[in-house]
Amino acid sequence: MSKLAKSDAEVKRIKCVQFGVFKPEEIRARSVCEITHPILEENGIPKENGLLDPRMGTTDRGFKCATCSMGKDECPGHFGHIDLGKPVLHIGFIVRILQVLRCVCYHCSRLLVDSNGPLPRRIFEKYKDQPMKRLREILKLCQNKKECGGGNDMDDVKKDGVDSLAKTSGSGCGNVLPHYSKKGIEIHMEFPQDVKMEGDPKKALSAEQIYNIFKRISREDAVMLGFNIDLARPADFVLTVLPVPPPCVRPSVKFDTGGASSSDDLTYKIAEIVKANNSLKKQEKDGAASHVVDNLVDWLQYHVATLFDNELPGLPKSMQRSGKPIKSIRQRLVGKGGRVRGNLMGKRCDFSARTVITADPNLEIDQVGVPRSIAMNLSYPERVTKYNIKRMRELVSNGPNFHPGAKTITNTEGVHFDLRYVKKLHDVPLEVGYIVERHISDGDLVLFNRQPSLHKMSIMAHRVKVLPYSTFRMNLMCTSPYNADFDGDEMNLHVPQTHQARAEAQEIMLTPNQIITPQSNQPVMGIIQDSLLALHKMTFRDSFLTKDRFFNILMYMDSWDGTIPIPAILKPEALWTGKQVLSLCLPKVNLSKMANGAEDHETIMSPGDKLVHIVQGELLCGNIDKSTMGKKAGGLIHTIWLECGKYETKLFVAEIQRIVNYWFMECSHTVGIGDTIANSATMDEIREVIDKAKIEVRKLIKTAQRGKIERQPGKTVIETFEKQVNTVLNKTRDTAGKAVMKRLPRGNNINTMVTAGSKGNNLNLCQIIACVGQQNVCGKRIPCGFRDRTLPHFLKEDLGPEAPGFFENSYLKG
Secondary structure, eight states: OOOOOOOOSOOOOOOOOOOOOOOHHHHHHHOSOBOOOOOSEETTEEOTTSTTOGGGOOSOTTOOOTTTOOOTTTOOOOOEEEEEEEEEEOGGGHHHHHHHHTTBOTTTOOBSSOTTSHHHHHHHHHTTTOHHHHHHHHHHHHTTOOBTTTSOSOTTTTTTTOOTTOOOOOOSOOOBOOEEEEETTEEEEEOOTTSOOSSOSEEEEOHHHHHHHHHTOOHHHHHHTTOOTTTOOGGGGEEEEEEEOOTTTSOOEEOSSTTOEEOOHHHHHHHHHHHHHHHHHHHHHTTOOHHHHHHHHHHHHHHHHHHHOSOOTTSOOOBOTTSOBOOOHHHHHSSTTSIIIIIISOOOOSSEEEEEEEEOTTSOTTEEEEEHHHHTTOEEEEEOOTTTHHHHHHHHHHOTTSSSOEEEEEOTTSOEEEGGGOSOGGGOOOOTTOEEEEEOOTTOEEEEEOSSOOSGGGEEEEEEEEESSSSEEEOGGGHHHHTOOSSSOEEEEEOOOSHHHHHHIIIIIBGGGGSEETTTTEESOOOOHHHHHHHHHHTSTTOEEOHHHHHHHHTTOTTOOSOOOOOSBOSSSOBEEHHHHHHHHOOSOOEEEEOTTOOTTOOTTOTTOOEEEEETTEEEEOOOOHHHHSSOTTSHHHHHHHHHOHHHHHHHHHHHHHHHHHHHHHSOOOOOGGGGOOOHHHHHHHHHHHHHHHHHHHHHHHHHHTTOOOOOTTOOHHHHHHHHHHHHHHHHHHHHHHHHHHHOOTTOHHHHHHHHTSSOOHHHHHHHHTOOEEOEETTEEOOOOSSSOSSTTSOTTOOSSTTTTEEOSOTTTO
């Protein structure tokens, strides 16, 4: 890469970016030449005033720029211009042109409302800093005007509390106004039928007419319409001078054979514009008929429009000689292959890998399991120093086919040695200052990403852990910020190649730094699924561990200080509680929080054990669930992150997952068919609730058939009936669900998962055991769509509960 030239320009901080529209005089001032010839070269030399004029820059190594005297790599390019024989519309501003035309008079170019009137002044003050809204509000005042200055823009004066005598001055010309419409890239106007006009009252408005109307708009009226006169005037929406991009924007492709070249699509299109413009000027100079000139203007407008956008609706595409559509400016910017998404935004690059992800609860949250095959393919350039030369020699000796090894060596003179082709790896010279492309190994920093990357936490830094097999492994806590699951999702990995990139990844992007999101100032990751369920069951009041199991768990604790707490029960056997195990992992924090399903009067000794009370890292009471260990604001993870920092939080969640996973190996959890069956008393109550609902629906049907149903405001009789029936049936499912939840035994494994927050909810439990209930589409019962039936199995116009989607059976019954 060539060195960037040192600039003497003053360095300043950018406060804002302001966009405007180039004025014709600005285009000419910035231009280095006028393009008048549609040819590229003459006798092998770029033609002056041609499409490759040397003053605009060069793409050929054999020529220097005639403006800045720099070569092709240094010259940034300089714009030229084309003076158009007739004005043409800028297709990017067609809608704005139409809006302005509807706000000013066709005859005198005055604003159709009095700019000093109370309503326009109020709009101006209200939307002083919002010019787009100001234009829309003025357009609303002008859209019903029939003649210039003849209307009254004070129709709503009394409503707004302004003096009703204050009216428009009526200073307009009084002429009748046409109606404007857009057809393709043309603007048509039509006068009322009772107005006598010369020629056709309905015709296309030429760009020259629009330019003349806009040129007469006063400065005050333009400001009222939302224009900043210094940056954009209405007349600038019509092109009279066309800027021509330099050759470096549209480089020609030269062939090796014969020195021939192929022009860029933009060059081809600009040549067509120059030809059409020259023909137009010649015909106008020769006094050609008006229809001939009009046809040439239309042809020029077509070429200018397709230079900007070659996919305009209602306009044929401009083609190359080969029949391929021209790639216009817009097509080069938008879409997947455009400048923004194709070149400027991130994508897969060198030193990256992609494969399927799977879960590994034994990894820490800032680790990622990398397959050995990928670790041997990706590399990091490490410079040899006197401190690491011994390790580097070992890596070079291992070569590229054994991990950890190395792939290439670069000496101090920049010569590369590929170790794949070296027979005696032990004899490879290695000195201080050499660069070794070594395999990535445990502890290396990498960037991990899952698409779509919707927020900052979609790309985070992890530390490598080289593992066997062929998938990336990750801790389950990290699935939330990535929005990942393990049903076949793939993720991307990138290895930073410089110390600066590694430092940025470590200090900014490392996973512990991203536990708290700045968007809502709360955690984006927490303990989930089996780890959360195990933690929930381990902290039951009747969950005890024997001496051997408790001591085994201590071996999984990195933070254990060697002190064994006194057992909660001493006789007849020493037993420790699950709460004591958790307390050994907790940092010295305080927390008091209600668990899910807690009553308002919950206390420390309540039977439900729903008050979580932690004092100086000791869990005194409470059953841990999702509200405490999940990604909730004010939870335990949030508290530890705030009180102890990100490093302590990382160690805590890693340690607690290791412990509960070991505990779960012996105190397992499973869901059997017995967990889906309620006792006979519960089933009788559910049957009674459903029967009552059916009777109530039949009563509503009879009431509706007799015409005695009371219609609700804003609804028809049918809508009122459907609303009432839907309310009854939805209430039935909720009532049946409450009956199930009330009688479920504490040991029900589905209910344990629901209360822990690891999987499912009360609705799922109700549908498994009690009844599936009413199925709604857009908040309503399923409508008839099969000849007045929901399905062929039902009668026509069946209004009962079953036909429109009420299922009284549960998933268990089928």
